[in-house]
Amino acid sequence: MARQNVARRAALIDAAIEVLAEQGARGLTFRAVDAEAKVPMGTATNYFANRDELFTQVGSRIYERLQPDARTFELSLEGPRDRDRLLALMRETVGRISAFRSGYLALLELRLEATRRPQLRAVLTQRIRADIDANVSHHRESGLPGDTTAVLLLYLALNWLVVERLTLPDIFTEEEIDGLVASAVDRVLA
Template sequence: MVRRNEERRAALVDGAIEVLAREGARGLTFRAVDTEAGVPAGTASNYFANRDHLLTQAGARVYERLQPDEATIARQRASTGDRETYAVLMRELVGRISDFRTGYLALLELRLEATRRPQLRAVLTEQVRADLEANVAYHEESGLPGDATAVQLLYLTLNWLIVEQLTLPDVLSEAERERLVTAAVERMTTSPPHAG
C-alpha cells in the first residue's frame, strides 16, 4: 500500500506541474490536479495539507525530474576536460531541460509565485542554491576548464537562453542556440590576459 501511495503522490505532483505549465499558479487547484492526474475528485486534498504544500512539492519534483540519469553522469565523468567537451555537456543540458518543457515552465510559474509566498521562496532558494553548489563542486572535480564564477555565469546565461527557447522559440534557430552555448562556454572559460 505504501508503494501505491508514493506512486499516486508522484502522479499528483506531476499533474500539478502540468497544470502550472498550462494554466499558471492561479489555475492550480486540487480539482485541476485530480483531473490532470486522472484520480477521483478529492484525492489531492488527501495528500497535501494545502495549496502551499502542493506548490512546494511541485518545485522539488521539477528538480528531481531534471537530474541526468546514471548513464549520462557516467559518460560525462569519463569524458575529457576540454572546452569542446564542456560545450557538448552544456548543449546536452539545454536539450534535457528543453525536453521537459512543462517542468521548466512550471518552475518559472513557481518562481513568480515565490515572490508572494515566503515558504515557497525558502524551498526554491534552498533547492536552487544546492543545485548551483553541486554544479560548481562537480565542475571542480571534473577538471573542466573555468572556475566557479564561470559555472555561475553559465548557469545564469543558459537559464535565460532556455526561457527564450521555451517561450519564444522562433527568436533563435536551433543552430543559433547551439552556437551561442558553445560561445558562452568558450568565452567564460578563457582566462583574461593579465594586466602588466
Template sequence: MVRRNVERRVALVDAAIEVLARDGARGLTFRAVDTEAGVPTGTASNYFPNRDGLLIQAGARVYERLQPDEATIARQRASTPDRETYAMLMREVVGRVSAFRTGYLALLELRLEATRRPELSALLTERVRADIDANVAYHEASGLPGDATAVRLLYLAFNWLIVEQLTLPGVFSEAERDQLVTAAVERIVTP
C-alpha cells in the same frame, strides 16, 4: 498499499507540474490536479494538506526530473576535460532542460509565486543554491577548464536562453541555440 500511495502522490505532483505550466499558479487547484491526473475528485486534497504543500512538492519534483540519469553522468565523467567537452555538456544540459518544457515553465510559475509565498521562496532559494553549489563542486572535481565564476555565469546565461527557447521558440533555432552555447563556453571559460 504504501507503494501505490507513493506512485499516486508522484502522479499527483506530476499533474500539478502540468497544470502549473498550462494554467499558471492561479489555475493550480486540487480539482485541476485531480482532473489532470485522472483520479477521483478530492484525491489531491487527501495527499496534500494545502495548496502551499502542493506547490512545494511540485518545485521539488521538477528538480528531481531534471537530474541527468546515471548513464549520462558516467559518459560525462569519461570525457576529456577540455572546452569542447564542456560545450558538449552544456548543450546537453540546455537540451535536457528544454525538453522538459512543462517542468521549466512550472518552475518559472513557482518562482513568480515565491515572490508572494515566503515558505516557497525559502524552498526554491535553498534548492537553487544547492544546485549551483553542486554544479560548482562537480565542475571542480571534473577537471574541466574554468572556475566557479564561469560556472555561475554559464548558469545565468543558459537559464535565460532556456526561457527564450520555451516561451518564444522562434527567436533562435536549435542550431543557433547550440552555437550560442558553444560561443558562451568559449568566451567565458578560460583554459
C-alpha cells in the same frame, strides 16, 4: 505510507507540474490536479494539506526530474577534460532541460509565486542553491576547464537561453542556439 500511495502522490505532483505549465499558478487547484491526474475528485486534498504544500512539493519534484540520469553523469566524466567536453555537457544540459518543457515552465511559475509565498521561496532557494553548489562542486572535481565564476555565468546565461527557447521559440533557430551555447562556453573560458 503504502507503496501505492507514494506512487499516487508522485502522479499528483507530476499532474500539478502540467497544470502549472498550462494554466499558471492561479490555475493550480486541487480539482485541476485531480482532472489532470485522471483520479477521482477530492484525491489531491487527501495528499496535500493546502496549496502551499502542493507548491512546495512541486518545487522539489521538478528538480528531481531535471537531474541527469546516472549514464549522462558518467558520460560527463569520460574523455578529455577540455573545452569540447564542456561544450558537449552544456549542449546536453540545454537539450535535457528544454525537453522537460512543462517542468521548466512550471518552475518559472513557481519562481514568480515564490515572491508572494515565503515558504515556497525558502524551498526554492534551498533547492536551487543546492543545485548550483552541486554543479560547482562537480565541475571542480571533474577537472573541466573554467572556475566557479565560469560555472555560474554559464548557469545564468543558459537558463535564460532555455527561457527564450521555451517561451518564444521563434526568436532563435536551433542553429543559433547551438552557436550561442558555444559562444557562452568560449567567452567564459577566455
